Amino acid sequence: MREDLLQRRQKVLGRAYRLFYESPVVPVRALGVEIIEADGSRLLDAYNNVPVVGHCHPRVVEAQCRQAAILNTHTRYLTEDIVRYAEKLLATFDEPLERSMFTCTGSEAIDLALRMARMPGRPQGIVISSHAYHGVTALAASVTPSLGASWQREPWIRTVTFPREINDEDRGEAFARIVREAIDDLQRSEFGFSALLLDMALASDGVWLEPEGLLGPASREAQAAGGIVIADEVQAGFCRTGTHFWGHQRQGVTPDLVVMGKSMANGLPVAGIVGTAELVDGFGSQGRYFNTYGGNPVCMAAAEAVLDVIKDECLLDHAGLVGAELQGGLRSVARASGARARVRGSGLFAAIEFADAKGELDPKACLRALNAYRRAGILVGQCGPDNTSIKIRPPLPFSRRNVEEIVAVTRDVLASEAAD
Numbered sequence: 001m002r003e004d005l006l007q008r009r010q011k012v013l014g015r016a017y018r019l020f021y022e023s024p025v026v027p028v029r030a031l032g033v034e035i036i037e038a039d040g041s042r043l044l045d046a047y048n049n050v051p052v053v054g055h056c057h058p059r060v061v062e063a064q065c066r067q068a069a070i071l072n073t074h075t076r077y078l079t080e081d082i083v084r085y086a087e088k089l090l091a092t093f094d095e096p097l098e099r100s101m102f103t104c105t106g107s108e109a110i111d112l113a114l115r116m117a118r119m120p121g122r123p124q125g126i127v128i129s130s131h132a133y134h135g136v137t138a139l140a141a142s143v144t145p146s147l148g149a150s151w152q153r154e155p156w157i158r159t160v161t162f163p164r165e166i167n168d169e170d171r172g173e174a175f176a177r178i179v180r181e182a183i184d185d186l187q188r189s190e191f192g193f194s195a196l197l198l199d200m201a202l203a204s205d206g207v208w209l210e211p212e213g214l215l216g217p218a219s220r221e222a223q224a225a226g227g228i229v230i231a232d233e234v235q236a237g238f239c240r241t242g243t244h245f246w247g248h249q250r251q252g253v254t255p256d257l258v259v260m261g262k263s264m265a266n267g268l269p270v271a272g273i274v275g276t277a278e279l280v281d282g283f284g285s286q287g288r289y290f291n292t293y294g295g296n297p298v299c300m301a302a303a304e305a306v307l308d309v310i311k312d313e314c315l316l317d318h319a320g321l322v323g324a325e326l327q328g329g330l331r332s333v334a335r336a337s338g339a340r341a342r343v344r345g346s347g348l349f350a351a352i353e354f355a356d357a358k359g360e361l362d363p364k365a366c367l368r369a370l371n372a373y374r375r376a377g378i379l380v381g382q383c384g385p386d387n388t389s390i391k392i393r394p395p396l397p398f399s400r401r402n403v404e405e406i407v408a409v410t411r412d413v414l415a416s417e418a419a420d
């Protein structure tokens with residue numbers, strides 16, 4: 001079946017799509033943190049943050065089905081669902097974030113945030129991290145250097161590389177100095193400095209979440225220079241880091257705009273921005289914004305159910321407790337393994353970075369590890385410069401038993417790397 005489907009897929013789908021793993025996953029159903037394949041095999045999902053409260057959570061499924069049977073329309077009519085969701089969502093933020101707007105994808109939300117940051121009359125220059133991923137629309141792709149060779153650097157962009165070999169205490173200040181240089185450079189240019197845009201987990205830069213407050217100094221430099229800070233929470237948000245609901249709260253950042261997506265509705269296309277009244281209303285006063293499917297009642301029902309489940313099932317505390325065991329377990333097997341592997345992360349977000357004998361980042365070792373996890377029945381991903389880290393980022397209901405399973409498999413994976 002796998003081979004036949006693969007051939008049919010190659011005939012009808014665009015070549016830009018890529019499948020994960022040497023042996024592609026053929027999922028037919030999923031529940032909680034488990035995915036079942038067509039041949040009946042069971043996979044532990046340690047990768048997907050979209051089904052944030054677990055695959056096919058019954059309360060989310062019920063909410064979306066119920067709403068689909070009543071009414072599904074758009075945001076140009078006065079319906080309560082979107083207002084109630086916005087109220088609940090905004091309650092998770094600190095002041096001064098008090099306005100929201102909804103899109104279907106994170107890319108559209110990045111696009112919208114950049115349009116707000118670069119409104120007519122404002123400076124145009126944007127500072128981003130050197131391996132960032134922010135999306136696929138033309139504007140989002142322009143702030144996505146992790147596209148590699150196909151990325152076209154716009155003259156109004158400056159990239160900053162996160163300092164790797166600096167100890168925990170000094171890393172935040174060192175990064176702030178690098179950001180300051182990029183801001184100065186933009187300010188000397190015709191573009192000026194508009195915004196610092198950062199993924200709040202720096203996921204594509206290799207996952208940098210320690211120590212708490214890490215990105216505070218850089219964000220304060222940006223705001224002191226008269227710019228705004230855009231926090232991309234597509235990966236870091238929704239309790240992922242185990243200490244705070246939002247990544248920016250952990251990172252010590254007070255953003256002007258926040259972009260979110262993926263986890264918002266457990267798999268339905270919901271994304272959006274939250275921002276200060278000044279920026280969001282300023283954008284609104286310059287023109288209209290309509291997104292046909294963004295914020296529709298079915299999506300809002302699913303998104304509201306996600307927030308309710310997170311609260312009722314205490315998933316922030318859960319991510320903190322189980323996440324601490326995940327981080328501790330991975331670090332201890334990495335130390336004991338003798339492999340050149342370094343673990344980073346917080347809560348239910350971890351990266352295992354591979355290096356070669358010369359200390360250079362090692363994409364081949366990472367790819368071997370990725371497929372070894374797959375063979376052992378665990379889905380993980382890759383991140384970091386040139387895909388040199390294994391990315392572990394499971395649905396939040398990941399249990400202690402699931403942690404034991406992934407730590408045991410990690411021990412085997414790293415043992416074979418050490419022997420390599």
Ligand SMILES: Cc1ncc(COP(=O)(O)O)c(C=O)c1O
Nearest residue numbers: 105106107133134135199234261
């Ligand atoms: C940090 C980050 N920002 C933005 C996006 C774009 O979101 P979407 O794929 O929903 O367009 C992604 C997607 O992976 C992401 O990881």
